[in-house]
Amino acid sequence: MSDALPAGTVVAERYTVLTTLTVQAHEATYRATASWGGAVILTVFTAPFPGTPTGARIRQAFLRYARMLAQVQHPGILRVTDLIETPDQVIVVQDDRLHRPLRDMLGGRVLNAREAETLIRSLFSALGAAHAQALLHTQLTPEHIWFDADDQPVLAGFGLAHRALREAGPGALADPRYAAPELLSGGAPSTQTDLYALGAGLLEAASGQSPPPAGARAQGVPLPPLPEGTWPAVRNALSEALALEPAERAVSAAEILEGMDRAGTIVEVPAGSAASGEEETVSPPISSIQQGPPARVAPPAPPVMKKRARPTGAVAAVLVLLAVGGAVAGLRLTQGGSEPTAVMGATAPEPAMAAPEQDEAAVTPAATPEPEPVVLRTDIVTAANLNVRDQPNAGSTVMATVVRGSALDILEEQTPWLRVRTSSGQDGWVNGEHTLPLLGEEATATLLEALGAGGEVALERGVYWLTAPVRVTADVQLTGMGQKVSLLMSDAAADTLVFEEVEASLTGLSVIHVGRSPARAVLQDGGRLTTERVTLSGAVRDLDEEAYGSGLWVKGTGHATLLQTTLAGNAFGLYVTDSGHVQAEESSFSGNSEGGALFKDDATGAVSASAFSENGAHGVHVAGQATPEFTGNRIRRNRGRGVTIYDQARPTLTDNTVEENTLQGVGVQGEAQPRLNQNTIQGNRQSGLTFFDNSAGTAASNTVQANLKSGVSLTEYAAPTLSGNTIRRNRQNGLAYADHTGGSAENNVISGNGNPGISAWGDAQPRLTGNMVQGNKQSGVVLAERVSGQFSGNTVSDNALYGLIVTGNASPEVTENIVSGNTRGGIFYKQEAGGSGYGNICEGNGGPALSAELVPDHPGIQFSADGCPLE
Numbered sequence: 001m002s003d004a005l006p007a008g009t010v011v012a013e014r015y016t017v018l019t020t021l022t023v024q025a026h027e028a029t030y031r032a033t034a035s036w037g038g039a040v041i042l043t044v045f046t047a048p049f050p051g052t053p054t055g056a057r058i059r060q061a062f063l064r065y066a067r068m069l070a071q072v073q074h075p076g077i078l079r080v081t082d083l084i085e086t087p088d089q090v091i092v093v094q095d096d097r098l099h100r101p102l103r104d105m106l107g108g109r110v111l112n113a114r115e116a117e118t119l120i121r122s123l124f125s126a127l128g129a130a131h132a133q134a135l136l137h138t139q140l141t142p143e144h145i146w147f148d149a150d151d152q153p154v155l156a157g158f159g160l161a162h163r164a165l166r167e168a169g170p171g172a173l174a175d176p177r178y179a180a181p182e183l184l185s186g187g188a189p190s191t192q193t194d195l196y197a198l199g200a201g202l203l204e205a206a207s208g209q210s211p212p213p214a215g216a217r218a219q220g221v222p223l224p225p226l227p228e229g230t231w232p233a234v235r236n237a238l239s240e241a242l243a244l245e246p247a248e249r250a251v252s253a254a255e256i257l258e259g260m261d262r263a264g265t266i267v268e269v270p271a272g273s274a275a276s277g278e279e280e281t282v283s284p285p286i287s288s289i290q291q292g293p294p295a296r297v298a299p300p301a302p303p304v305m306k307k308r309a310r311p312t313g314a315v316a317a318v319l320v321l322l323a324v325g326g327a328v329a330g331l332r333l334t335q336g337g338s339e340p341t342a343v344m345g346a347t348a349p350e351p352a353m354a355a356p357e358q359d360e361a362a363v364t365p366a367a368t369p370e371p372e373p374v375v376l377r378t379d380i381v382t383a384a385n386l387n388v389r390d391q392p393n394a395g396s397t398v399m400a401t402v403v404r405g406s407a408l409d410i411l412e413e414q415t416p417w418l419r420v421r422t423s424s425g426q427d428g429w430v431n432g433e434h435t436l437p438l439l440g441e442e443a444t445a446t447l448l449e450a451l452g453a454g455g456e457v458a459l460e461r462g463v464y465w466l467t468a469p470v471r472v473t474a475d476v477q478l479t480g481m482g483q484k485v486s487l488l489m490s491d492a493a494a495d496t497l498v499f500e501e502v503e504a505s506l507t508g509l510s511v512i513h514v515g516r517s518p519a520r521a522v523l524q525d526g527g528r529l530t531t532e533r534v535t536l537s538g539a540v541r542d543l544d545e546e547a548y549g550s551g552l553w554v555k556g557t558g559h560a561t562l563l564q565t566t567l568a569g570n571a572f573g574l575y576v577t578d579s580g581h582v583q584a585e586e587s588s589f590s591g592n593s594e595g596g597a598l599f600k601d602d603a604t605g606a607v608s609a610s611a612f613s614e615n616g617a618h619g620v621h622v623a624g625q626a627t628p629e630f631t632g633n634r635i636r637r638n639r640g641r642g643v644t645i646y647d648q649a650r651p652t653l654t655d656n657t658v659e660e661n662t663l664q665g666v667g668v669q670g671e672a673q674p675r676l677n678q679n680t681i682q683g684n685r686q687s688g689l690t691f692f693d694n695s696a697g698t699a700a701s702n703t704v705q706a707n708l709k710s711g712v713s714l715t716e717y718a719a720p721t722l723s724g725n726t727i728r729r730n731r732q733n734g735l736a737y738a739d740h741t742g743g744s745a746e747n748n749v750i751s752g753n754g755n756p757g758i759s760a761w762g763d764a765q766p767r768l769t770g771n772m773v774q775g776n777k778q779s780g781v782v783l784a785e786r787v788s789g790q791f792s793g794n795t796v797s798d799n800a801l802y803g804l805i806v807t808g809n810a811s812p813e814v815t816e817n818i819v820s821g822n823t824r825g826g827i828f829y830k831q832e833a834g835g836s837g838y839g840n841i842c843e844g845n846g847g848p849a850l851s852a853e854l855v856p857d858h859p860g861i862q863f864s865a866d867g868c869p870l871e
Contacts, residue, residue, distance in 0.1 A: 004028055005044070012084045012091060014731075015042055021098075027161035031096060039096035041078060045161050046089050059090065062164035066092045068135040069158055070663060073593075073616040073639035076126025076155050079662065081685055082709070085738075097148035098156055102205060105147055110208040110227060116234045119153055120202055121257065124237065126155045127198055128253030131191050132541075132594075138162050138189045140197035141178050142204055155198075163189065177204075181214035181244055192246050195253065199241025206234065217244060233260035254542075261516060373411045379418065379435035380463040381406040382487060382512075384569065386435070388428035392417035399428045404538070405489060405514030408435060436487060437462040451476060454502075459486035459509055466490040471498045480509030483535045483566070491515035494548070501526040510535035518542035518549065521570065524580075526556040532563040541571035541594060549594065550575035554582055554603075562587045567596070573615075576603040576626075583607075590614055596638070599626040599651070608632050615639065619661065622649040622672075629654070636660050642684065646670040650697070652677070659683045664690045665707065668718070673697035682706050688730065691718035696743065700724050710736040711753065714764075719743035728752045734776065737764035742789070744769065751775045756782040757799065760810075765789040774798050780822060783810045788835070790815070797821045802828045803845065811835035819868065820844045825851055827868055829861055836861070842868035 005028070009017040014035040021029040021041070030042045045062050049055035063085070069092065070080035082093035111119060123145065130137065137144070138159035146154045166188075174183055180196035183189065200211045209224035217223065223242065226235060236259045243249035250256045381402050389396040392414050402408070402422055408430065412419035418432040439462040447464055450457040454474025461481050469492060480486025486509040490496040496511050496519065504527065511521045512535070521536040522529075531552075541549030549571025554560045555578050562584035567573030573589040574597040576582050582605035589596030589612045596612035598621040599605060605628040612619035612635040619638040622628060622645045629652045635642040642658040643666045645651060652675045658665040665681040668674055669692035676699040681688040688707040689699060694717045701724045704711040711730035712722060719742040727734040727750045734750035737760035744767040750757040757776040760766055766789045773780040773796045780799035781791065787810040795818045796803040803819035806812060807830040814837035819826040825847030827840065832855055842849035848871035852861065863870075 005030060011042060011044070015040060015093065017042070024161065026165065040081065041094045041096045041098065043092040043160065044089055050088070058164050062090055062160055065135065065160040065163055066090065068133045069160065071133045071617060071640055072130050072135060074126050074129035076122055076153055077130060078154060078156060079639070081662070083686070092160070097154055098146045099149045100147050102142050102145040102147070106205060111206045113229055113231045113234070116206045117231050117260070119205070120234060120237050121260065122153045123155055123198060123202065124253040124256050127194060128257070130158070131194070131253060136163060136189050136191065137194050137197070139174060140194060140201060141175050142201040145201060176213035176215070177210050179214065181218065182246055184214055191252060192249050195241045195250055195256065199238050203238050203242065206230065206238070214244060232263040236260055236263040258516060375409045375411065376413070377410050378438040379408045379410050379420070380438050380465070380489065381408065381434060382436055382484065383434035386430055388420065388422060388426060388430055390428055392419070392429040396429070400426050404512065405491065407438065436485070439464050451478070461485050463487045463489050466492065466496060468492050469495040469498055471500060472502060472504060473500050475503040477505045478509065479507045482508050483510050483533055486510070487512060489514060491517065493517040493519055495520045495523045497521070498523045498525065499527055499529055503528050505530040506534045507532045508534070510537065513538035513540065516540060518547065520548055520553050521551045524552065524554045524558040524560055526558050529558065529560045530563070531560070531565045535566040535568070537567070537569040539570035551592070553577070554580035556580065568592065572598050574598070576605060577601045579603065581605050585609055592616065595619070595621050597621070598623070599628045600624040601626065604628055606631070613637050618642070618644040620644070622651045623647045624649060627651060630656055632656065638662065641665070641667045643667070645672040645674050647672060650674060653679055655679065661685065664688065667692065668695040668697060669693045670695060676700070676702055678702060684708065687711065687713040689713070690715070691720050692716055693718065696720050698723070705729050707731065710734070712736070714741040714743070715739050717741065723747055730754065733757070733759045737766050738762050740764065742766060746770045753777065756780065759784070760787040760789070761785050763787070769793050776800065779803070779805050781805070782807070783812050784808045785810060788812055792816055799823070802826065803842070804828070805830065806833040806835065807831050808833065813837070815839050822846065825849070828852070829854060831855060832858060834861055836863060838864035840868045
């Protein structure tokens, strides 16, 4: 077991331990406070077998899983805000939102029907987000399900150490109540074992009983029964998650959520109704899961295109379609405008038994039923979410929330308010500024015919509902009346619009996919496409196949020009592959779950004066051998990196502002070699610019400032060229080298950083020449461990401690530097440091110009003390 840190321990100079949460072999978790006042969770990992290849392998595995966790961006998973490496430990820092564990919230009772469905959806969605980053939980139990201060569920306690320790042999046994049978028989953790564990924990919360171990189930012991009234979606989810045979179990969280959707929606009996002879027993509320906004009404698939009723005073006959035993009855029109076909999912009910005869005088005449209201038209919701209220004003009570793509029958108009009826039969009022009329089958058929013929095509005001992908094989210019006025909307799988080797333009319109089916909004396969004042939204990623999900996919030899185009609410906003080329100006790539834009393969392009903000992962991805150029963009507040560059990509970034991203401002890995020029990289939650792996490239004339870790950080074998940059006021180092990094840093100004201006550790071999290192809050430069390389022609002045410290077994060549005005002293050699030095000038320091505290029997340093006399 790891020894727990006592309360008050300061970790990494900025986190103070408050309490211990868990202590396991080689890992402990703590509540702590950050030096800036934030509440955090610390996971402190100490690898076993230090100094051995096995220990190094386990440490690297933990780091790999920790970085995967940092990539996960989901409200149901604690956000990683810091990742700290020390010689002995790895520390993962996450926001502390753990308010109350599930069992405390339940207080001995079970989840009611609504709570169960909402909680299951939330947690499987969170688990799916982790799996999308190849991260497994591995040790799920009810103890890992928490609620935050807003009573929203959180999945905690990812088994990073548990999985890393498997590098040295089989891991610790899982709790058999929540472990899949293949795990208990020695199998490796997988997405399916995570699904089983989460399903078992949720079954316990819904039934009040712990599930039997898988071995007992195989001998015939049943799962605990769910309460009467449990919704079909809940039963379906738990059944798919808890199948004993992996071949029969769901393979992904997305599959479970889709199964819940297929299971259908339960219509609740309104409070106070006399549907049964008993009063409903109401449990104490678990959280705002029960008390929050009413459940959203799923969008239709697709909505029925209705003819407008004529308000003549006579009410048309109403056809009542009965749903018996969960079957569904309905009408659907085909896209081509054929006659409606009734789809009856139920047989007619048996006639009711005749009531006994009564005295005629005692019979009370039945009340005359109110006539059905006249439906003026059908509108489609265009906002992401729209509240249905009980009165036509913004201050009235919210009765339900409908989502984009939902069909609403319009019963009355009081501009801008509309009295509506939802697909579930709920009547209320909505703001009509967030709906548009559903255009009829004739208008849609005319549009499809025009797209097939090509040429100039004009769109009306309203929503064209497309039930299948539309392939355009003729040159076309499609023009709408505005992004919020003319919409092409579809819930079909695959794509909404496909352009195949054509010259096409889209102007003043939106293409929006709704629903859960994996799809893209627009696919361009070759040819040329121009969009201007266009919105592309709603694309859904297939997490298992790693396909679909882009607002616009440009593939093959496609060439796209995007002008004032918005790509929002997709998985990826823009996705460019093969030898595709995209030129984008004044466009927005924001609010996409996996990234604003991705260029890969041999893709090229030029993106300028655009915004990449608040994407769920990275703002910009560049991979493969892609070489796009980004100029004058603002890349901010993305939940991953601002820009991530990997594989052999060689993009050019010039004059961009990259700020306030959750991870690094710019992260470079693999063998990527970007060119970064005149960018401002500031205020990011981790380092401003980090090079990993074998990356290289150049960074010149950038300003890297006020980042919460280092300004520029190099790890592993990275070797970039850094020149003419201003690196200032970063919370840790200005420039940090580690591991086997190299490359050169020349003519940079490194000032006002919280730790040393420049630090180098491990076996780094940097060439540091002509830099100005001044006013840092510790020493100017620290070269430690086994660092070698060159430190030449630098000016190191006015730092809070020493100008230069050489320590450990470091042996750099220190030549022709000016070291002045440093508070503690000029140059200080410690421990077993070596190397050589000549031509240095030390003046005006607050302590010795040159000093040494070396171990006994040290052979000494080949250092010419002409301008820096030894004291």
